[in-house]
Amino acid sequence: MNILHSLQNSSIAPLLLSTIFGLVLGSFLNVVILRLPGGWQVFFGSMFSRCPQCERRIGWYDNIPVLSYLLLRGCCRSCGKRISLQYPLVELIMAVITTWLFHNYGPTPYFFLYTLFFALLLAVAVIDLRLGTIPDSLVIFGCLAGMTASVLTPFPGWINALIGMILGCMVPLVVATIYEWLRNKTLIGGGDIKLLGMIGAFVGWQPLGSILFYSAFLGLLVAVGCRFIGKSDRLPFGPFLAIGTVLTLFAPHSS
Known part of the structure; x- marks a missing residue:
């Protein structure tokens, strides 16, 4: 049986989607946490993420929730300085929350x-x-x-x-x-x-x-x-x- 077809007919796929949704939402929350207290625009400012140390623009491939942090070993690709552990932690916490909520409440x-x-x-x-x-x-x-x-x-x-x-x-x-x-x-x-x-x-x-x-x-x-x-x-x-x-x-x- 096709693996993708099997996943689509199981409860794993919706839970997986809810986990991905949580990771993406956690990534957005990091933007809110960084920009909102400083009075920066969250929705209408620059859509590109930047390293808080060297201020260089971060490419999409370095902005994948949790995965990019692990691949980069917690450092900026441009300047090599440490990236705060806050970023993957917020993404993971939000992913756990959305997965748990979907498991209990569904869509x-x-x-x-x-x-x-x-x-x-x-x-x-x-x-x-x-x-x-x-x-x-x-x-x-x-x-x-x-x-x-x-x-x-x-x-x-x-x-x-x-x-x-x-x-x-x-x-x-x-x-x-x-x-x-x-x-x-x-x-x-x-x-x-x-x-x-x-x-x-x-x-x-x-x-x-x-x-x-x-x-x-x-x-x-x-x-x-x-x-x-x-x-x-x-x-x-x-x-x-x-x-x-x-x-x-x-x-x-x-x-």
């Missing part, structure tokens, strides 16, 4: 909805790790996308999404304001507050408590570990909110 609206949601979370987490800031444009777009999707899909429903977005912003804002008034220290940044509002717009208000618990617990563990090894820099909270969301939505729960 349904929820596959595309959750793909967009986790792509936004991944971009926000990496930007926050790199720069310690969360672009307003990403979370505002996410809030609008989440609310729009809530009208078009049964879950979580637009009322739950609206409540989730409002509570996601208001609860941490009130807590942070009280903490700052009592301790004269910043507990959580404005970008993190808006990010939780975006998360609420996508998942509704019900999971927000668990998301905050997981995020705070993980953040505390890492902070204690950093203090133990002598690092006292302020940790960005966006990545912990992203991980807390994943754990809340997809960790096994007892029935």
